[in-house]
Amino acid sequence: MKLTPFSCERLFARHEFSARYLLCSSDCEGLGQSEALAMADAETARLWSGLRLGYTESQGLPLLREEIARLNPGCGPDDILVLAPEEGIFLAMNCLLSAGDRVVCTWPGYQSLYQIAESLGCAVDRWEPEPERWSFDLGRLEKALRPNTKLIVVNFPHNPTGALPAAAVFRRLIEIARRRGIALFSDEMYRFLELDAADRLPSAAECYEKAISLSGMSKAFGMAGVRIGWLATRDKELMQGLREFKDYTTICNSAPSEVLALIGLRGRERILENHLTRIRRNLALLDSFFSRRADQFRWTRPRAGTVAFPELLREDPDRLCEEAVTRAGVMLLPSSVYGYPRPHLRFGFGRENMPQALERFEAFLESQGRAARP
Ligand SMILES: Cc1ncc(COP(=O)(O)O)c(C=O)c1O
Secondary structure: OOOOOOHHHHHHHHHOOOOOEEOOOOOOOOOOHHHHHHOOOHHHHHHHHOOOOOOOOOOOOHHHHHHHHOOOOOOOHHHEEEEOHHHHHHHHHHHHOOOOOEEEEEOOOOOHHHHHHHHOOOEEEEEOOEOOOOEOOHHHHHHHOOOOEEEEEEEOOOOOOOOOOOHHHHHHHHHHHHHHOOEEEEEOOOOOOEOOHHHOOOOHHHHOOOEEEEEEOOOOOOOHHHOOEEEEEOOHHHHHHHHHHHOOOOOOOOHHHHHHHHHHHHOHHHHHHHHHHHHHHHHHHHHHHHHHOOOOEEOOOOOEOOEEOOEEOOOOHHHHHHHHHHHHOEEOEEHHHHOOOOOEEEEEOOOOOHHHHHHHHHHHHHHOOOOOOO
16 A cells, blocks of 8 residues: 655654754643542552553553543443554554545545545545635535445544534435445544533544544544544444554553553543633733734634634745744744645644744744735
8 A cells, every 4th residue: 555645744744853842742741640640549659650561452442441431421341442543544544445446535534534544545525615605515525425434534623723613514425425335434632622511522423333433642632642532333343444454563562551541531621721711811922813813814713622724815835934934933834735725724823832832933024024914
């Protein structure tokens, strides 16, 4: 299987650890190890201090799977497979798809959600939101479906737009898939980061027996470095195939990471509250930045997650991003890394130093004569 380079990851590989300011990160502020360990309860503290660094259970630490199952009501620990989030996409696509199948995928989006399917020889039809409000219309989805559509791939809350459909729309989407017997891959990496908790969608694995949900520690829980995520599905045959495929990727997970993930999940309320407080603060700053600069950007406020995708007016996003990173040390993502032809930039607002990054970016715009209109 030949894979096309992952544009967004390649750009991060160039700048993530050299640029002074990241204004496009999709994760929340990373938790410190001591902060995480201080949240351990008696059981997880015992697990941590008695940890042996041998191989681990291939499907994932049973206590961790129990905790994850609570996030997916109707799923038990056996319906969960713990792995690295990106690995989960790779495994699921390989198990669900064969050359010649058709797939419908939310687009623009995280590249592996459609790229792996294409590399397997599938045709991918795009489900695009209308760009004024970033709303995904079910009529458009139905039009994209073909008799041989095997899989619908969605990502809500959505990277890069921050779109989140109403729960009723999500349920209708599942009905559309169910009526046609189409499997649903639901990337829920940004779930739990809804600005209004009432907007939270159920996990797809909870609602539909042919759904597979992906989530993990990287975004909402601020623990991207543990590289722990999971797939949840009630489809037993698919779960068996996923387990067998994982023997050819990582076999099992890192022992310390599993315990840290368990500690993080058990302490999730406090972690999420901190992250949402920071996200609200950062979004308020973005609101005023974009209202000062309405002649340069068109701002569509996200409903959830850590990223937004405003339109850049009258400028080339690639040029602006290159200049911002080389001259001011501020990294942003241009829409071209999504293969999206309209001029947009991805902003991220989950990090603690976002106010300084934004200030620096604004100073750069001023210094370039790209001043805001009074
Ligand atoms: C929508 C989406 N899915 C999956 C992933 C993969 O997560 P990870 O990088 O932790 O493997 C990302 C990461 O940015 C993402 O944005």
